[in-house]
Amino acid sequence: MGDAGAAPVYRDPVTGAEFPISEPRWRSDDGNPLMISAGPGIERDQIDLTDRSLWRYRAALPVAVAEPVSLGEGCTPLVPRELAGGLAHCKLEWFSPTGSFKDRGASVMVSVLREQGVTSLIEDSSGNGGAAIAAYGAAAGMDVTVFAPASTSPAKLAQARAYGATIELVPGPREASQQAAIDAAGGGPRYASHNWQALFLEGTKTLAYEIWEDFGFEAPDHVVVPVGAGSSLLGCALGFAELFRAGHIARMPSLHAAQPLNCSPVDAAFHGEADRPVAPTVAEGTAIRNPLRLAQILAAVRDTGGCTIAIAEPEILAARAALAAQGLFVEPTSATAAAAFTHLRGRGMIQPGETAVVVLTGSGLKSPAP
Numbered sequence: 001m002g003d004a005g006a007a008p009v010y011r012d013p014v015t016g017a018e019f020p021i022s023e024p025r026w027r028s029d030d031g032n033p034l035m036i037s038a039g040p041g042i043e044r045d046q047i048d049l050t051d052r053s054l055w056r057y058r059a060a061l062p063v064a065v066a067e068p069v070s071l072g073e074g075c076t077p078l079v080p081r082e083l084a085g086g087l088a089h090c091k092l093e094w095f096s097p098t099g100s101f102k103d104r105g106a107s108v109m110v111s112v113l114r115e116q117g118v119t120s121l122i123e124d125s126s127g128n129g130g131a132a133i134a135a136y137g138a139a140a141g142m143d144v145t146v147f148a149p150a151s152t153s154p155a156k157l158a159q160a161r162a163y164g165a166t167i168e169l170v171p172g173p174r175e176a177s178q179q180a181a182i183d184a185a186g187g188g189p190r191y192a193s194h195n196w197q198a199l200f201l202e203g204t205k206t207l208a209y210e211i212w213e214d215f216g217f218e219a220p221d222h223v224v225v226p227v228g229a230g231s232s233l234l235g236c237a238l239g240f241a242e243l244f245r246a247g248h249i250a251r252m253p254s255l256h257a258a259q260p261l262n263c264s265p266v267d268a269a270f271h272g273e274a275d276r277p278v279a280p281t282v283a284e285g286t287a288i289r290n291p292l293r294l295a296q297i298l299a300a301v302r303d304t305g306g307c308t309i310a311i312a313e314p315e316i317l318a319a320r321a322a323l324a325a326q327g328l329f330v331e332p333t334s335a336t337a338a339a340a341f342t343h344l345r346g347r348g349m350i351q352p353g354e355t356a357v358v359v360l361t362g363s364g365l366k367s368p369a370p
Contacts, residue, residue, distance in 0.1 A: 337358050
């Protein structure tokens with residue numbers, strides 16, 4: 001990622017081209033998704049203990065924001081639970097204001113874009129991402145338009161509509177709504193995609209800083225994350241890498257990617273499988289056939305000694321029921337991570353006595369059935 005002491009820039013991980021971070025940009029001149037050059041990490045005394053939101057870690061962000069757009073995101077509970085005979089530390093990201101971890105990325109991305117003079121936002125999403133961008137756009141006083149597949153359940157778009165977003169339904173697959181949003185943005189900075197925007201990852205990396213603080217300024221041995229586009233896993237990779245380079249943790253935690261077997265392109269690529277079939281899944285939040293940042297996801301898993309796990313539909317529902325029986329009501333996407341934890345224990349990849357965080361990304365109220 002480059003020199004952590006240098007001024008931050010956007011960087012195309014494919015070509016190495018760099019662009020100033022002071023100018024809003026969501027892709028490189030070659031059309032690739034961007035990353036932001038490595039940050040130096042922060043000291044414990046740089047955490048703003050007076051701020052009960054992710055903005056307590058603002059010193060770790062690459063752009064200074066005078067007036068953050070915040071709804072109190074971050075500072076989510078870390079709750080120990082016995083799952084399949086093993087102790088898991090469940091990170092309840094569904095306590096976020098709109099009910100999913102995507103509020104972390106939305107808060108930072110919308111805050112920086114507003115600071116840089118962007119006045120309206122365009123997003124493509126059929127669920128949690130659209131709700132988060134709509135909420136933070138409303139809090140920022142910005143107009144938001146969300147493009148979604150015409151097949152999307154009206155209930156999934158009700159939250160974004162409630163925040164005042166304009167909903168544009170696009171016939172065809174998920175990729176069609178993305179292209180319609182890009183076309184509507186005209187290639188400009190209004191395209192506030194939670195999948196494309198590197199600034200979104202700067203928000204999700206605060207999850208790593210928060211887990212570090214939760215564990216008394218140490219890193220757990222393992223972090224298990226449900227993965228679709230990969231923003232929560234990549235955020236953890238970025239944040240823990242900054243802490244490791246700064247000497248604040250002794251080693252990187254192993255990062256494990258959980259996916260539904262019915263839509264598991266990351267797991268297929270990890271195991272060298274081509275053309276794995278794709279089918280509908282109850283874990284809709286991870287139903288992404290072609291993750292934009294697949295190469296970076298695979299590198300984050302492999303570089304930390306983690307692995308990928310693909311979970312069958314009955315196991316996802318069983319894990320969801322097991323969590324609910326212990327008071328944790330999550331959407332099926334989150335239950336995929338809990339089921340993956342069970343597999344990792346069974347394979348001996350998480351040993352007794354090792355600490356493991358299971359990231360529960362979304363509220364069960366988002367998907368109350370089945």
